[in-house]
Every structure is written in C-alpha cells, then in structure tokens.
Amino acid sequence: MTRCAVFGTGSWGTPFAMILADAGCEVSLWGRRKELVDTINATRTNPEYLPGIELPEGITATTDPAVALAGADFAVLAVPSQTLRQNLAAWAPLLGERTVLVSLMKGIELGTVKRMTEVIREVAGVGADRVAVVSGPNLAPEIAKRQPAASVVACADEKVAQRLQQACHTPYFRPYTNTDVIGCELGGAVKNVIGLAVGMADGMGLGDNTKATLMTRGLAEITRLGVALGADPLTFSGLAGMGDLVATCSSPLSRNHTFGVNLGRGMTLEQTIAATKQTAEGVKSCESVLDLARRNGVEMPIVAAVVDVVHNGRPPHAVMKDLMARSAKPERR
C-alpha cells in the first residue's frame, strides 16, 4: 500500500489527505498543534479548517514528523510558502532514501525568489526526480465536499508523476500529469496575485469587462514570466494556468480574491490582514514575483500595481487609473 505523509492540517493539507486516503493510500497527517491533532484522531474531523466534513479512516494525525515519515512513499508539503525552508530543514533528516517530496504550495520565497521545488531541492538535497507539484483549480472547501475537480501533477520524471497521479486519483479528483514543473508552479503562485487584483476590482464595484481584462492580461504576464524562466507556454492554457486563474478570480472561496475585495472596498491593509484567518499567499508573494520578474527583465504591470496597493499603501482606484494610462501596445509582443 502507498504510504503518504502530509505536512499541514490546514485548509488544503486536510482535504488533500482525504483525497489520498480515498484513493487507497495510508495517510499520516502532521500538525504542529497537539490539540488539533488529538481532535482529528478522536473525532475524524478538523473543526478548525473543515467543519462538518468527516475524514476517511485511512488518515491518522500526529505531531511527530518521524512518525509521519516512517516508510513514506510521498511527503506532501502544505504549509505556508514562507515557512517551508525552516520547517523542511527539521524534517529533511527524517526522509527515506526514496521518498518523493510533493509541493501543494503556491508561493515564491521572499528574498531568494525561489520556487517551492527549488527550496525543497536545496534544503532536502534531492534530485528533480524526487520533487513533484500538485497545482490546479482546487478550492479546498469544494474538494472537501468531494465535488468534481481536476488538477495537474508535475514532475521532471514522468514515471514519478504517474505514480503520484495514481496515488491521488479518486472519483471526484482527476489529476493529469505534466513534466513542466516550472510552469505549473508559476501558474499557481502568480494567479494568487492576479486574484488579488481582480478582487480589488470587484471590491471597487467594477464589472465583468474589467475583471476579464485583468484575468486575460494577467495570464499574459504569467506566460511572459514563465517563458523567460523556461516553462512551456502551453502549460498556462491548462489547469495549472488558466484553470486555476479562473477559479481563483471568480470565487468568493478564494482567500486571495477575498483579500483583494476587502482592499477594494476601502479596508486598510491592517484591517484586511486581521479579517483573513487563513493563508493568502499572494499578499507576500506579490513582492517576490515582482522581484523575480525584474531580475529576469520581465514586465508585469498588474503584479506591480498589486504590490503598490498591498505594500506601498496606494489606493486601488489610483493604480487602476495608472494601468489604463499605460502606453498603447500590440496584444502580442
């Protein structure tokens, strides 16, 4: 039987553990808080992140990373991106020689501008064939209700991607394989930033033309960055690109979208942060994405506008006006 360790008992780690268990894997779910771990084991629910959802029997929670990783074929990482490096440094010595590390995270590390698989390879000292990504339109509350969804499992080694695909394939979760790790990761990280921009437009009361414009030009920015970093441009018209962008930018379930709505309605950054209980990765990653783009000579005006609002305190309506005042251009260049 396939054994999986899932690190993170939050909004996505918990339903992903559910997917793996429903697909027939034995799952050990690591959490840092003993009270929550005990509650999960005692009640087979995670009342803090997935209230009202019964977890399958194949999941056992633990606070001990060594217990979680014992005999694990896959170690699935679902903690906030900016905490990965520090957490993984503690877990890496406990990894088996063949354990494949799977990133569910959609962020870019601040300062180093590294993708999560780059951080994983560096900290765990593993090759590209032992690192995979799962990314797609996967709003956790819908998956927890077992509503049909698809996703992409990407690994440089297609055979590894196929093994992971099998490990997380259920009647409600349909994973497709891809070998474009860079494209899948960038699609996930940058759509969060575009989700913030579309949320702001929503919050300002702007309509569907504005939102469609931000999404489409946002996808052009994602693709431009991806191509500069060696991704396959076709990845961005797939589930990890356009698919995830559509889900995030249109759903009130998206934390990034909701964060943007609150800013667009006139809440201050402090008020918005206080109102956000879970991880909205784009809030930090907008800065690292812009940094990554600048280091590679890629222009990302929507991402820059989001940074201006979120980190430089400019009002959303002012940055929207600036975006519209940019010089006229051909659609493709």
Ligand SMILES: NC(=O)c1ccc[n+]([C@@H]2O[C@H](COP(=O)([O-])OP(=O)(O)OC[C@H]3O[C@@H](n4cnc5c(N)ncnc54)[C@H](O)[C@@H]3O)[C@@H](O)[C@H]2O)c1
């Ligand atoms: N929620 C979704 O719908 C969804 C879907 C796809 C991908 N993701 C991605 O999954 C990743 C995790 O997001 P989430 O939605 O589960 O977030 P979350 O805020 O719901 O949960 C984060 C989990 O990490 C734990 N955590 C927080 N800080 C930590 C630290 N310093 N050390 C160790 N653990 C820590 C929290 O206790 C919690 O269990 C993000 O990168 C997100 O973009 C989320």
Ligand SMILES: O=P(O)(O)OC[C@H](O)CO
């Ligand atoms: O809630 P968000 O904004 O982190 O989005 C969740 C997922 O990434 C959607 O695929």
